[in-house]
Amino acid sequence: MSAQGFPFSAVVGHDDLRLALVLNAVHDGVGGVLVRGEKGTAKSTAVRALASLLPAVEVATGCRFGCDPAAPDPACPDGPHPGGGTARPARLVELPVGATEDRLVGSLDLERALSAGERAYQPGLLAEAHRGVLYVDEVNLLHDHLVDLLLDAAAMGRVHVERDGVSVSHASRFLLVGTMNPEEGELRPQLLDRFGLTVEVKAAREVGTRVEVVRRRMAFEADPAAFGAAWAAADAAVAAQVVDARARLGSVRLSDRELARIAFVCARFDVDGMRADLVIARTATAHAAWRGAAAVAEEDVRVAARLALPHRRRRDPFDEPGIDEKDLDEALRDAEDYLGPEDPKDPEDPDDPDDDPDGGGEPDPTPDDAHTGDAGATQEGSAEHRATEHRATEQRAAEDPASGNSTGAGASGTSDAPNEPPGAPEPDGTTGETEGGAQAVERPAAMGAGTAIPLGERARLDRAQTRRFTIPGVGEGTPGRRSRARVDTGRIVRPTDGAPRRAADLHLLATIAAAAPFQVERGRSGPGLRLHRADLRGAVREGREGNLVLFVVDASGSMAARKRMQTVSGAILALLRDAYQRRDKVGLVTFRSAGAELVLPPTTSVPTAQVRLAAMRTGGRTPLADGLLLARRTLAGERVRDPRRRPLVVLVTDGRATVAARPGGDPVADACRAAGLLAADGAHTVVVDCESGFVRLGLAGRVAAAAGAPVITMDELTVADLTAAASA
Numbered sequence: 001m002s003a004q005g006f007p008f009s010a011v012v013g014h015d016d017l018r019l020a021l022v023l024n025a026v027h028d029g030v031g032g033v034l035v036r037g038e039k040g041t042a043k044s045t046a047v048r049a050l051a052s053l054l055p056a057v058e059v060a061t062g063c064r065f066g067c068d069p070a071a072p073d074p075a076c077p078d079g080p081h082p083g084g085g086t087a088r089p090a091r092l093v094e095l096p097v098g099a100t101e102d103r104l105v106g107s108l109d110l111e112r113a114l115s116a117g118e119r120a121y122q123p124g125l126l127a128e129a130h131r132g133v134l135y136v137d138e139v140n141l142l143h144d145h146l147v148d149l150l151l152d153a154a155a156m157g158r159v160h161v162e163r164d165g166v167s168v169s170h171a172s173r174f175l176l177v178g179t180m181n182p183e184e185g186e187l188r189p190q191l192l193d194r195f196g197l198t199v200e201v202k203a204a205r206e207v208g209t210r211v212e213v214v215r216r217r218m219a220f221e222a223d224p225a226a227f228g229a230a231w232a233a234a235d236a237a238v239a240a241q242v243v244d245a246r247a248r249l250g251s252v253r254l255s256d257r258e259l260a261r262i263a264f265v266c267a268r269f270d271v272d273g274m275r276a277d278l279v280i281a282r283t284a285t286a287h288a289a290w291r292g293a294a295a296v297a298e299e300d301v302r303v304a305a306r307l308a309l310p311h312r313r314r315r316d317p318f319d320e321p322g323i324d325e326k327d328l329d330e331a332l333r334d335a336e337d338y339l340g341p342e343d344p345k346d347p348e349d350p351d352d353p354d355d356d357p358d359g360g361g362e363p364d365p366t367p368d369d370a371h372t373g374d375a376g377a378t379q380e381g382s383a384e385h386r387a388t389e390h391r392a393t394e395q396r397a398a399e400d401p402a403s404g405n406s407t408g409a410g411a412s413g414t415s416d417a418p419n420e421p422p423g424a425p426e427p428d429g430t431t432g433e434t435e436g437g438a439q440a441v442e443r444p445a446a447m448g449a450g451t452a453i454p455l456g457e458r459a460r461l462d463r464a465q466t467r468r469f470t471i472p473g474v475g476e477g478t479p480g481r482r483s484r485a486r487v488d489t490g491r492i493v494r495p496t497d498g499a500p501r502r503a504a505d506l507h508l509l510a511t512i513a514a515a516a517p518f519q520v521e522r523g524r525s526g527p528g529l530r531l532h533r534a535d536l537r538g539a540v541r542e543g544r545e546g547n548l549v550l551f552v553v554d555a556s557g558s559m560a561a562r563k564r565m566q567t568v569s570g571a572i573l574a575l576l577r578d579a580y581q582r583r584d585k586v587g588l589v590t591f592r593s594a595g596a597e598l599v600l601p602p603t604t605s606v607p608t609a610q611v612r613l614a615a616m617r618t619g620g621r622t623p624l625a626d627g628l629l630l631a632r633r634t635l636a637g638e639r640v641r642d643p644r645r646r647p648l649v650v651l652v653t654d655g656r657a658t659v660a661a662r663p664g665g666d667p668v669a670d671a672c673r674a675a676g677l678l679a680a681d682g683a684h685t686v687v688v689d690c691e692s693g694f695v696r697l698g699l700a701g702r703v704a705a706a707a708g709a710p711v712i713t714m715d716e717l718t719v720a721d722l723t724a725a726a727s728a
Contacts, residue, residue: 006220007231008049009238011042012213013204020197020307021050022238024175026245027286031196031279032154032176034139034187034311041201042213043179047135050177051092053239055246057131058085064123065170066130073171077121091132093125093174095150097141102502104146105153105161106168121168126150126159129174139178140187141604144583147187150176151194183605186580193272196279198311200322245289252288253295254281257339261298264335265305269323271312280304302332474542476644484542492539500538510537546583547648548602548638551576551609552631554653554690555592556622576609585645587634588612591627593620594659598630602638624657624703625667628674635683647683651709654691655699668699675707685709 011018020033035043060069060081067073069085106124136142153159154176161168204210220227262280283304288296310323474484495510515535522530579586586609587602600612635647657667678685685707689700704711
């Protein structure tokens with residue numbers, strides 16, 4: 001135990017977090033852990049403490065890629081290995097938020113390439129993390145293309161580098177651990193699915209637990225060596241249990257019955273794809289090995305499902321992650337009813353004289369998807385086969401309108417057929433019917449709350465794909481998917497006049513063109529180009545950036561008509577969804593009664609914006625100028641904190657200002673002045689005109705003209721069309 005590291009066993013509480021980490025240490029096919037939680041909850045402390053528990057690894061002599069001398073990678077760039085090796089501790093490699101693609105996967109050694117003409121490859125962090133732990137703190141703030149590279153390497157166990165004239169492939173198997181604070185933004189659902197397990201951590205609310213946390217931390221800071229020695233025995237016991245579980249893993253049996261239980265639970269929770277089934281099977285096997293069992297049991301499946309399913313239930317960026325323990329228990333009870341009584345003669349018991357040697361056998365314990373997925377597939381009468389048939393039957397019933405029993409419909413949610421599981425719940429966990437018979441869900445209490453929206457209408461909103469609306473010009477902001485920007489990745493648009501900052505930015509043609517006129521005077525007489533540092537030229541790359549989208553919403557009485565506010569609410573939700581997909585930062589300003597309020601300071605957590613929108617109050621007079629002035633102050637503060645991110649203001653109002661910004665002023669004129677100040681500050685604005693009725697004053701158009709903004713009217717647009725037009 002290192003004197004500088006906090007002991008793993010001394011972490012107070014967080015049992016699920018510690019269990020998820022050790023299960024990944026036992027079985028490298030589980031797929032890593034995503035730790036979600038508020039700040040100051042020992043997420044990083046627990047992860048860093050894990051590395052000291054991992055067994056030492058034997059590394060081939062002279063191999064920069066950490067090959068095992070007993071089974072070296074045949075494609076290792078440093079191979080073939082002469083034999084022999086040295087032992088070293090398992091590494092904990094940390095990937096910083098500001099890391100580049102070069103640092104992650106490696107790059108061409110530019111100096112050796114230009115001076116000696118060698119294509120020398122410099123390994124990256126993925127090579128260093130091989131056979132160790134790769135820790136990504138604040139993984140939700142990591143650039144998307146880096147997350148893609150990271151998760152691809154974790155899934156395949158290899159890194160393929162094709163860049164800068166270098167073609168390299170090397171092994172990279174590691175325990176991937178990511179931590180994130182959901183308040184700072186969410187990962188995309190497809191990236192969430194690539195993490196094997198997820199754990200939600202929160203600070204304890206019990207006084208005694210909090211006291212113990214502070215006591216242990218202060219004791220560690222006062223004397224790290226003594227504190228570590230006090231917990232050394234406990235950590236050594238956990239480390240020994242990890243080694244023992246790894247040795248036992250290959251002999252743990254995963255029966256067809258437990259495979260069918262896993263399939264039933266995944267079908268019940270309506271998760272997409274087959275990755276959840278595979279992860280639960282591997283995690284359950286690791287848990288059985290961890291507790292010293294010879295075969296996977298229901299308790300192992302329950303633990304695995306509780307850790308593997310929460311983040312896979314999200315169908316929409318606004319869905320809350322998590323799983324209800326009661327729902328899981330009910331699903332397992334229904335699975336037991338579906339499977340029926342267990343045969344007292346275990347067909348996989350090697351001591352059973354009636355066992356058919358050709359009909360069963362141990363499933364392959366390797367993490368290969370095909371092996372795990374094929375276990376028991378040839379047994380026509382197996383429980384897994386019945387589960388597969390049932391899922392197909394449910395799908396046909398859901399798609400057959402004549403059956404009158406679509407998925408999720410019905411009061412009881414169960415089938416009359418024996419041994420049939422209940423229907424899967426709706427993706428948002430709610431069901432119901434309107435008076436007319438159409439299913440409906442309840443919209444959150446936002447701007448005209450309490451009204452039921454038909455599922456068909458909600459599905460149409462969910463499917464609405466907005467066209468990208470952009471800020472003019474070329475920015476230099478955080479990489480995203482909205483406006484044009486100069487970024488580290490993207491297409492090359494032109495060379496620079498000076499040397500590049502990194503090898504990946506070298507503009508080869510421009511460099512050769514700069515050096516060509518001086519070859520004679522530099523004494524070149526044969527092949528090869530004579531280069532000087534002054535010849536080097538960089539490449540300017542252009543891609544897309546994420547912007548700050550600040551919603552300024554009129555919540556006054558003139559906007560409170562139920563039908564109109566339903567439409568406006570749906571439009572804002574669709575625009576929020578678009579901001580989520582574009583990786584934007586969002587903020588929310590509302591104005592009503594006597595002033596304006598910053599309901600949501602700018603954040604990358606778009607789901608948080610949706611929650612704040614749902615809690616927004618309406619009614620009162622219309623201080624439009626105050627709303628615009630508060631938006632201006634908000635943008636000014638954000639410009640200091642994040643100067644490279646350009647702002648986009650979406651003003652949703654009917655323009656009927658009734659409160660002036662100064663005593664005795666004209667409310668509409670003051671609003672136009674405030675809009676002009678926004679334009680003078682360089683903020684690009686889109687005005688959504690919500691005015692309706694026979695008499696229209698066109699006041700929103702006056703405000704838009706002052707801001708130099710396009711106007712989108714509500715009368716000519718539906719909710720889905722509104723987002724597309726506002727994006728144009």
